[in-house]
Amino acid sequence: MSATATDTLSLLLERAEGERDAAAQALHAASAQAQAARAQHGELSGYRQEYQQRWTQSFAQATTMDIVACYQSFGQRLTQAVDTQDHIAQHADQRQVRAREALRQAELRVAALRQLIARRQAEATKLAQRREQRATDEFAARAHLRRAAQV
Secondary structure (H helix, E strand, C coil): CCHHHHHHHHHHHHHHHHHHHHHHHHHHHHHHHHHHHHHHHHHHHHHHHHHHHHHHHHCCCCCCHHHHHHHHHHHHHHHHHHHHHHHHHHHHHHHHHHHHHHHHHHHHHHHHHHHHHHHHHHHHHHHHHHHHHHHHHHHHHHHHHHHHHHC
């Protein structure tokens, strides 16, 4: 394999490894974001459940319509916040899946380039061995002819 071909493949491998490393960092960031989004969704859901339990107990006692309206209004906003956070968590999960797939593709490219380099190096080694064998055979044939001519 020529030096320029080796340099080109090495450069491609280096670039592919850089892309793979960037994809790994993106996956790590996407995983952290997805985990944070799910955690926040869990906290909001827990808070909504506590809020509903607390007010259910309060409604056992006499209360005014203004308080009930405030409870319902805040409860609706809290439900909206939980739903919004659920959507955010789902999108974060989807980004994580896409980042994982991008990393897998980048790793496949790196592996393919490494395999190509190894195959090319093996071919170059085989070619060099053939040349060396031809040269050795030719040298032996000439030596034989010289000995035969001397006899």
